[in-house]
Amino acid sequence: MSKPQTFAVRQRAPIGRRPGADPASTWVQQVDTVMASAKASVYSARLTIDVTPVMRGRIKVVAFQRGITAVEMLRELLEREFPQESP
Numbered sequence: 001m002s003k004p005q006t007f008a009v010r011q012r013a014p015i016g017r018r019p020g021a022d023p024a025s026t027w028v029q030q031v032d033t034v035m036a037s038a039k040a041s042v043y044s045a046r047l048t049i050d051v052t053p054v055m056r057g058r059i060k061v062v063a064f065q066r067g068i069t070a071v072e073m074l075r076e077l078l079e080r081e082f083p084q085e086s087p
Contacts, residue, residue, distance in 0.1 A: 059074070
């Protein structure tokens, strides 16, 4: 009969503390959070439209060429086409 094998249990190396956040990264994340909440309060309604994949591509390319996001470009377009009327 063969002798059963015994295996040595290895101890895991302790994991050190996670390094602290870079102050610049922390600041950027705070600004992003503030900006996101500010936009959310201004743009609280969502509008969904169906476009063809080709149209979506054209919108994204034009926005990129203008150096803005598609959302910013479409909001500007909607503001021009549907201005707020003063009473």
